[in-house]
Amino acid sequence: MLKKPLSIIGRKPGSWDYKIEDYNKALETIFRHYVETEDPRDIILLIQLRNGSRIREAIRAFFKFAEENQREIYIPVEKQKKPDQRPMILPEDLKLSDVVEAVEKIKKKYKMKSQVNVKGKIIEREWETLRSAVSTYARRVYGVNTHSLRYSFVTHLTIDLGQSPTTVASITRHRNLNYVLHYTQSEMAERVLKDLTRKQK
Numbered sequence: 001m002l003k004k005p006l007s008i009i010g011r012k013p014g015s016w017d018y019k020i021e022d023y024n025k026a027l028e029t030i031f032r033h034y035v036e037t038e039d040p041r042d043i044i045l046l047i048q049l050r051n052g053s054r055i056r057e058a059i060r061a062f063f064k065f066a067e068e069n070q071r072e073i074y075i076p077v078e079k080q081k082k083p084d085q086r087p088m089i090l091p092e093d094l095k096l097s098d099v100v101e102a103v104e105k106i107k108k109k110y111k112m113k114s115q116v117n118v119k120g121k122i123i124e125r126e127w128e129t130l131r132s133a134v135s136t137y138a139r140r141v142y143g144v145n146t147h148s149l150r151y152s153f154v155t156h157l158t159i160d161l162g163q164s165p166t167t168v169a170s171i172t173r174h175r176n177l178n179y180v181l182h183y184t185q186s187e188m189a190e191r192v193l194k195d196l197t198r199k200q201k
Contacts (some may be wrong), residue, residue, distance in 0.1 A: 020148050023049070023156035031093050033141070040102030040109075041137045043094060048146060050091040052153030052172040054078045055146040061088040066103040071095055077173040086173045104129065109158055 020026045020106035027049060039185065048064075060075045065088075074085040106112065108179035110133065112126045140148050154172060157163040 001168070014093075019154040020144060023152045023160065026149070026152055027091070030142070031091070037115065039137075040105045041134050043099060044134050045138055045146070045149060046091045047088065049149040049153060051088050052150050052157070054150065055126070055134060055174045057086070058146075059086070059127070059130055059134065062099065062106075063087075063097065065090050065102060067102075071096065073185075079116065084173060149169045159182075 024045070027046065030042050030045050030049065034046065044058050044062050047053070047061050048055055051058070051061070056078050057075055061073060064073045064075060065071070072092045075086050075088055077084040077086045081130070090096070104168065110126065110130055135146050138144055138149075150172065155181075157167075157171070158165055
């Protein structure tokens, strides 16, 4: 098993969050690990990274991709006062058949009796057990927390691809544009400082 293969530059000051230096390297690393191990938790992490979602949204999408047999779906947005839906796209390198198989492995491994309860929501205890297992797996195998994957996507779109923070907040369904602005401005400031330091050497 790979030992912390993602390029980590440490915790943000005053935060529990880790930063991933290279979005594309993170995608490649997690996918390569999935190919080697066929661990279904990697599929959930790939879904989260590819969509910049919250971990619970990625888990919901994981089940829905398999259930609907579609590469593009809509899921409820977490942490919103008003009900909202967001699109989720299955990463290009993954096959729907891989996701269907992975869902069955997850249900068996975590003894999930059902995916949804009567009200159409995943049973809270089972949901939390799986969220916790995926989060622990991300820390143990890759040395990151799952929220870092969301921020890596935000950084990739805004700084690497030049998308506006407003567009990115619309994709990721951040409640407040200030979260995206703060994170991307901090990241840009660090990159500018590093570039200046390299030029002075």
